[in-house]
Amino acid sequence: MTEIFDAIKKSAIEIRNLIQTGDTGKSTQENSTGDTQLKLDIASDEIIENIFKELKSVKAIVSEEQENIVSLHKEGKYLIAYDPLDGSSLVDVNLSVGSIFGIYENDFTGKNLVAAVYVVYGPRVELVIATDEVKMYRLINNEFKFIQNIKLNEKGKLNAPGSTQNCWAPFHKKLIDDIFEDGYRLRYSGGMVPDLHQILLKGGGLFSYPGTTDRPKGKLRQLFEVFPFAYIYEKANGQAVDGFQRVLDIQTTHIHDTSPCFFGSNEEINRVLKVYKENGK
Numbered sequence: 001m002t003e004i005f006d007a008i009k010k011s012a013i014e015i016r017n018l019i020q021t022g023d024t025g026k027s028t029q030e031n032s033t034g035d036t037q038l039k040l041d042i043a044s045d046e047i048i049e050n051i052f053k054e055l056k057s058v059k060a061i062v063s064e065e066q067e068n069i070v071s072l073h074k075e076g077k078y079l080i081a082y083d084p085l086d087g088s089s090l091v092d093v094n095l096s097v098g099s100i101f102g103i104y105e106n107d108f109t110g111k112n113l114v115a116a117v118y119v120v121y122g123p124r125v126e127l128v129i130a131t132d133e134v135k136m137y138r139l140i141n142n143e144f145k146f147i148q149n150i151k152l153n154e155k156g157k158l159n160a161p162g163s164t165q166n167c168w169a170p171f172h173k174k175l176i177d178d179i180f181e182d183g184y185r186l187r188y189s190g191g192m193v194p195d196l197h198q199i200l201l202k203g204g205g206l207f208s209y210p211g212t213t214d215r216p217k218g219k220l221r222q223l224f225e226v227f228p229f230a231y232i233y234e235k236a237n238g239q240a241v242d243g244f245q246r247v248l249d250i251q252t253t254h255i256h257d258t259s260p261c262f263f264g265s266n267e268e269i270n271r272v273l274k275v276y277k278e279n280g281k
């Protein structure tokens with residue numbers, strides 16, 4: 001697994017350079033979820049694929065930016081699903097973006113996730129690796145230096161409510177309003193990676209991206225975005241649910257499936273589960 005983490009570190013340095021100097025324009029292509037790909041999405045995807053191709057321990061990879069699974073080495077032990085540049089449209093307004101990786105054994109199901117990693121490209125480049133523990137590293141003089149372990153408190157103070165508000169179920173709106181009534185502060189940039197990173201580093205809170213009338217299955221993709229962060233939040237003493245169950249217990253039917261999702265510390269997630277249970281689907 002160390003060679004995979006080292007490969008991700010190498011790709012992060014290349015993507016950081018690409019963000020600083022690359023073309024932020026649109027390409028003429030769409031990805032499998034129907035988003036117009038930016039040239040940065042495609043170039044980041046190529047950087048990661050080229051680096052993983054060299055690793056004998058990697059059996060196959062699948063990217064948010066590609067339709068199909070790419071087989072690499074038959075004898076490899078690991079499967080990797082990744083979002084090469086999450087929130088890429090934010091580069092143009094100079095907000096933080098990220099890369100997300102889920103590392104699996106046997107197949108791409110939540111229960112077979114064995115590690116997860118993300119990189120935040122902000123004023124600093126930081127990388128978080130979750131195995132049994134969650135560890136944060138920072139890029140200093142072109143090397144990732146260990147900074148700290150990450151653990152959530154039982155309850156936090158931040159609320160990051162995603163998606164189109166006029167498409168929310170009334171009970172979801174009430175839940176979010178009640179959380180603000182209780183004194184939580186709004187923190188939402190529209191980049192999943194920095195938004196979830198902030199909650200992890202500030203000790204807790206809630207990030208939600210619910211099912212809505214315009215997108216009943218939410219927007220965020222299970223393999224590339226939801227599962228890796230679910231793994232990280234659980235290992236950091238928090239939880240990740242779809243409103244009713246752990247997201248890592250969801251049966252994936254297609255590699256590009258999306259799911260409603262809630263990430264947070266225990267108190268906020270228990271509150272979500274209670275409200276969703278009382279209000280049904």
Ligand SMILES: O=P(O)(O)OC[C@H]1O[C@](O)(COP(=O)(O)O)[C@@H](O)[C@@H]1O
Pocket residue numbers: 035083085086087088089162163164190191192193219
């Ligand atoms: O603008 P919305 O609907 O709140 O969506 C924001 C979400 O969409 C994303 O940008 C989706 O990721 P991509 O940029 O990879 O498509 C997340 O980072 C973010 O949490």
Ligand SMILES: [Mg+2]
Pocket residue numbers: 064083085086087225
């Ligand atoms: Mg994404």
Ligand SMILES: [Mg+2]
Pocket residue numbers: 041064083084085086087088
């Ligand atoms: Mg993306």
